[in-house]
Amino acid sequence: MSSLLERTIPGQQVTGPELPDYDQLQRCIHCGRCLPVCPTYQETLLEMMSPRGRLALLRAVEDGKIGLTAQIADYLYSCLDCRACNVVCPAEVPIGELILQGRAAYAEQVGRPWWGRLILDRFLSSARALEPVMKLARLYQRLGLPHVARPLLRALKDRHSIFQVLYHMEGLLPKLPDRPLHVRLEEITPARGQRRYRVGFFLGCMMSQVLADASQATIRVLTRNGCEVVTPHDQVCCGAPHEDQGNKRKARELARRNIDVFSRYHDLDVIVTDCAACAGMLKEYPHLLRDDPEYYPRAVAMAHRVRDISEWLAEIIDDSTPIGEVPRAVTYHEPCHLANVQGIREQPVQVLRKIPGLELRPLRDSTRCCGSAGIYNLTHPEMSNRLLADKIQKIAETGADTVVTGNPGCVLQIQMGLREHGVPVRVRHLTQVLDEAYEHAQSQPPADANEEWVIHANSRTDPN
Ligand code: SF4
C-alpha cells in the first residue's frame, strides 16, 4: 500500500550525481515551439528526437517512472547540442544544457566507453597531447597513403561501424600543416604599429593542429589592428568535447586549468579565440563551475573577458588600417555555438561588409547545424550526412565561390561535404578572408590568392 502511495506522489523521486535540475525540467510548458527548429526532430518527426521529448524523458527518469537506460541515453546522445531550441523556447528552458547534464548523469551511472577515455582524456586534453596522433596523420598524408586507404575504406565501410568511422575521419582531414601552430607561435606577438590593445589568444586544439593557416591569419589580423597577442603555451583544451560526451569531471578539470593559466595575465583587455565552439565553452565556465566556491567567481571574471574573434573585430576595426578589395561572391554559414550559444549573428556579417568588392549572398537556414557537432559526425554518421547534404545543397544554391564560417568543426564538415558532392566552392574562416583583404590593400596577394582551384574527387588540392 505504502509503495503504491509513494509511486503516485508527484514530483522528483530520483536523485543522483549530475542529474539535471528538476525545477528547470518542470519549466517546459509543452508548447512545441522548439519542434520546427530541431534538426533531429525535423529529420525523424519522432517526439523522442525533439527537445520537448528529450526533456520529457529526463523528467520521467527523475519522476521515477523509467530508468536512465541505454535506450534513453541514445535519445540524449542523438541531440546535436546545436541549441537552436534554446533560442526559441518561450519558457527559457536551458534545454541543451539539461540534455548534456542528462548525458553526464548516464556516464556517472554506467561509466564511459574505453574509446572515450582513451581519445578524450588522453589525447584531446590539449593541442600538445594530440601531437602523437597528428604526427601519424601527417606521416599518413606525406606517404600518400590516402590514395590507397580511401578506396579501401569506402569498400569496407558498410561491413563494420569501425570502418564507417575511419572512412568518415579520413574524409574530414584536410591537407595538414607541416607543424601545428602552437609550437611555432611565440608567447608574445607584438602589435604592428602602435599598440592599442593587449589580448590573450585561446588557440583551440583543432585550430592549432588542423587549421593552423586560419589561426595564423587571425594573429595577423589582430596585430594589424593594433593588438599585442599573448598566447600562453600551457593553455589546455577548453573542455567542450568532454562535456559534450558526458565527462563533466574532465571538463571542469580543464576549465580550472585554463582559468589558472589566463589569470596570470592581469592586464589583458580581452581573451580572443577564433574557434566558435571554444568561445562558447569558455563563456559557459561559470555554469560548469557553479558549485565550485573557489573557481566560480574566477570563471565569471574570465568569461566576461572572452570574445569570439568576430565579436572583437566588429568592435575594433576602424579606418586606420586600409582594407583592400576581395572580388568574391561569399556566403556565410553560422556556427551553432556562435549564433545560438553566444547570440553572435550580426558581427561576422558586419566584418564581411567592411571588405570592398565582396558580394555577400544569403544562405537559406544559415543557422541550421551542418551535422558536425563535435564528434557527432563520427558517432551518428547517418543523421550527420543528411544534415550535411542539406547544407551543401543550400550553399550550392547561392552560387557563391566561397563559404565563410568561424568554427573548425564546421570548416572540416562543409569542406568534406563540398568535396564529396563535387561542388567547387572553397571554405574559409572569417579571418582568412579579412587577412586576404588586408594583403590586397598592400598590393601583395596572399600565398593562396593565385592558386588554381580545381576539384578532384577525394583530392586535397580542391578549393578547400
Ligand atoms: S519550446 Fe520550451 S517550453 Fe515549449 S515545448 Fe519546447 S522546451 Fe518546452
Ligand code: SF4
Ligand atoms: S540542441 Fe539541437 S538537436 Fe538538440 S534538442 Fe535542441 S534543437 Fe534538437
